[in-house]
Amino acid sequence: MSGRETKTFVVTRFDPDRDEAPRTQEYEVPVRGDWKVLDALNYIKDEVDPTLSHRWSCRMAVCGSCGMQVNGEPKLTCKTALREYGERVEVGPLANFPVVRDLVIEMDGFMERLSAVKPWILEAKGAAEVEGPHRQTPDELAAFKQYSMCINCMLCYAACPVVANEPDFLGPAALALGHRYNQDSRDHGASERHEVFRGEGGVFSCSYANECSEVCPKNVDPSKAIQQAKLLNVLDWAKGFVVPRGGK
């Protein structure tokens, strides 16, 4: 095929009905110069082996569905250019997650961790009726905007050594999102989230490896959020000795 280069894709396969453990399968793919890793996977699915399972949706690094290990590193496959790799490209499911099938990971554990930090605005009682719309200055927005860019792609979980070793750890994305709401001037639930943050698997389980921030495709910098949350958590804990819980 003209204008195309053939690369070998070593893809992790796992069929829960047949395989005892994941195995690898090789595919020769004629790739175009502008292809992303996801394009090659879609080619395999459409043209070579329709039994291959992988998640994807938007193709523009917004939906966070197509996170996989590419040559051992967690990547959004729709954003990862194939020209960055040599003749042989290894693609596997995200590390540190149970695997449902082939390149598809089990997400329920992540969703539980996410909801544990209450990632929504917690209103002060009666605030909505009394105060009307919440106004926010650009500075107030800037305090949390970076952390609101998370697309829940879970690459940070695949990179984190604590996630691999501490099953209760809430993990980078969930903690960063909790911190994002704690920094939001419209939110009144910081004390509630701090209780979760200082519990089992909370912010103090993080040992600041910083790998989450290294792999984040949206530059959210979850490790920065978690370290900041640690300090604010200690201040909230200390405040509890002088101001009753729920006080301001």
Added chain:
Amino acid sequence: MRARVDAMKSSRPPRTRTADPTPPPNFWRRGNYLPYIAFGSCGLLLFAVGFGLLRLVWTLGSGDPAAWNAIFESYGHPLYLAFHAFALVALTWFTFRFFRLFPKTQPPKLGPLPRPPDSVFLLGLGGAFFVATTLASLVLGGALP
């Protein structure tokens, strides 16, 4: 190293049989893992140096000049010299890395006060490091009592 089999597991049983989680291959050679592990390992070094200092204080408290002198003589042993040279290099690196990471950990607002710029943290922490090192050098050099 292996990931724990219960890493990122849900509290509910999975709908189908799942394969166990695996860590990235050769993860410890990638990215920032080596400096991260070295930084954490410096805790053991701090532990060892701390015990050395406790030994000194304990001996000082015992009021026995012979024991005190014996400790200082032991510091001339090549192994001790090598250990202290290594500790000096490692803990200096540890300190600089700590000072580099510290400003990132400060939230945009601390109560009602805005977060000072990074340069303030770096100047403050670097200044403290400089003053402590100078004082220690003067004391150990005999310039101060």
